Amino acid sequence: MKRGYLLICLILFSFYSNAQQIPNSVCFYYNWYGSKLIDGDNYHWKHPVMPENDKDTTKKLFLGNGDIGANYFPELGEYSSADSLVIKKHMQQMAAAGFCIVAVTWLGESDYTYKSLPIIFKYAAESNLKVCFQIEPCVRKTAMMTVQQMIFIINQFGNEKSFYRDEITKKPLFFVYDSYMIDAVEWNKVLGNNSDELIFRKTKYDSDVIGLFCWKEDTAFFQKAGFDGMYTYFASRGFTYGANPDNWKSLNAFAKNNDLKFIPSVGPGYNDNRIRPWNKKNTKDREKGRYYDRFFEDAINCKLDWIAVTSFNEWHEGTQIEPAQSYQFKDALYLDYEGLPNDYYITRTRYWLNKK
Numbered sequence: 001m002k003r004g005y006l007l008i009c010l011i012l013f014s015f016y017s018n019a020q021q022i023p024n025s026v027c028f029y030y031n032w033y034g035s036k037l038i039d040g041d042n043y044h045w046k047h048p049v050m051p052e053n054d055k056d057t058t059k060k061l062f063l064g065n066g067d068i069g070a071n072y073f074p075e076l077g078e079y080s081s082a083d084s085l086v087i088k089k090h091m092q093q094m095a096a097a098g099f100c101i102v103a104v105t106w107l108g109e110s111d112y113t114y115k116s117l118p119i120i121f122k123y124a125a126e127s128n129l130k131v132c133f134q135i136e137p138c139v140r141k142t143a144m145m146t147v148q149q150m151i152f153i154i155n156q157f158g159n160e161k162s163f164y165r166d167e168i169t170k171k172p173l174f175f176v177y178d179s180y181m182i183d184a185v186e187w188n189k190v191l192g193n194n195s196d197e198l199i200f201r202k203t204k205y206d207s208d209v210i211g212l213f214c215w216k217e218d219t220a221f222f223q224k225a226g227f228d229g230m231y232t233y234f235a236s237r238g239f240t241y242g243a244n245p246d247n248w249k250s251l252n253a254f255a256k257n258n259d260l261k262f263i264p265s266v267g268p269g270y271n272d273n274r275i276r277p278w279n280k281k282n283t284k285d286r287e288k289g290r291y292y293d294r295f296f297e298d299a300i301n302c303k304l305d306w307i308a309v310t311s312f313n314e315w316h317e318g319t320q321i322e323p324a325q326s327y328q329f330k331d332a333l334y335l336d337y338e339g340l341p342n343d344y345y346i347t348r349t350r351y352w353l354n355k356k
Contacts, residue, residue: 020098021128022353026263026308027099027321028134028233029090031116032107033313035080039112045069045078047316052278062274066329070315071271073327073334075342082116088123090322094312095127097321097346098353101164102131103175103308108139109152121160130164131157132173140176143186147200150174154205172207175231175263179211184224187211191226210263213242219254229260235267235310235319236282237295245298252302263306266295268345271318271335288338289348296352307356309349321345 034043047069049060062069064078079086094102102124107113124131133153140146154172157163164173179187191209193201200206211222213230218241222230230251232242241247248264255262269286272279284291299307313322318335323342327334337344 020354021095021100022098022356023100024306025099025353025356026101026103026132026306027094027097028103028105028265028308028311028314029094030105030311030313031081031113031120032105033079033081034112035078035083038080038082042078043112044316047275049274050276052276056278066327067332068315069275071274071318071335072315072320072324074313074315074320075323075325081113082119084119084123087116087119088126090312091120091123091127091129093322093343093346095129097349099309099349100130101173102129102312103134104131106133106135106139106149106153108149109156117157121157121162124162125160129162131160131162132164132175134175134177137178137181140182143182143190146176146182147190147205150207150209151200151205154207166208169208173210174207175210175212175233176227177212177233179225179227180214180218180221184221187225187227193226208261210261213251214240216241216247218242222260223258227260229263230255231263231265231308233265233308233310234270235265235295235317236270236284237291239270239282245295245302248299248302248304252304261306262304263308264299264302264304265308265310266292266299267310267319268292268295268321269318272316275316286338289340289344292345292348293352296355300352300355304356307353321349 032044034041036042042064045064045068047062049058051058068078076086104120121131135146135149139149165171190200208228210229210231211225211227213232234240234243236243238244242251252262269291270282270284273283309321311319313320323346324337325342326336
């Protein structure tokens with residue numbers, strides 16, 4: 001029994017330490033989870049039910065401690081994103097899955113998530129991963145504020161060993177969520193190469209800035225705004241025009257014709273029924289992994305330069321590939337991976353990324 005256990009440990013160690021990491025592969029990662037012991041509160045595990053609109057007066061709060069705002073339950077339990085052991089494990093798992101780049105959510109230096117970043121950079125370096133950021137709406141209310149956030153990040157973390165820079169241009173990489181909410185003309189004032197005041201372009205802060213592509217009409221936006229690329233993010237297939245792989249060949253051609261990076265996302269499924277019970281039309285069943293397989297297969301058939309996965313651990317929307325476990329809290333039975341191993345989506349991601 002002891003020898004068998006040691007053999008399993010050796011196999012797992014070999015798996016996590018020898019995985020081939022695939023260039024231009026990105027995993028969206030959320031560092032917003034908290035525990036009372038480390039962070040003072042169980043952030044995000046405690047989560048409200050989101051209103052459907054301004055007229056929706058629903059007020060319900062999942063309190064955590066077994067009753068979390070998610071349809072799945074993490075194998076590591078209700079962890080803190082500032083726990084070194086957790087972050088080390090996460091980085092090992094993403095490296096084992098074959099990722100090269102971790103896109104961490106950025107909520108600003110004043111947010112509690114900020115203290116997790118030195119830990120993330122440390123263990124990303126140990127797992128040979130590179131870190132970039134997805135700028136969230138709360139800190140990018142204007143185009144200028146977005147650029148200021150990116151400049152701050154580069155000043156604070158640009159010398160970290162695991163900070164992502166393009167191998168050739170040495171430019172950092174940033175994703176800007178919901179970028180379409182700011183007018184293309186405003187973006188062009190700070191991202192354009194011909195603006196009167198170059199505080200970003202052609203400076204040491206110049207970066208590859210990737211905007212969110214949603215609808216077919218967004219092609220006009222990207223021709224005007226000054227972004228360096230576009231990404232699709234959503235794991236609910238068909239939720240937007242950009243999130244439909246049937247459109248990726250034409251979008252990839254558009255991107256190449258306009259000297260843009262195209263970084264579409266695949267995902268293992270989508271389920272946010274606990275926090276958005278009114279959004280069931282966008283639920284995508286995992287189908288014992290078949291949903292993920294089709295998404296990946298379609299992406300690979302498009303012969304893309306880049307590919308992203310949404311997500312490693314967005315538990316609220318059920319897009320996570322992080323290992324989950326069977327769990328019951330009172331009358332609530334959390335979903336598992338339908339009889340598949342807890343780490344199935346780590347190994348399956350590795351399988352598909354190696355076909356890229």
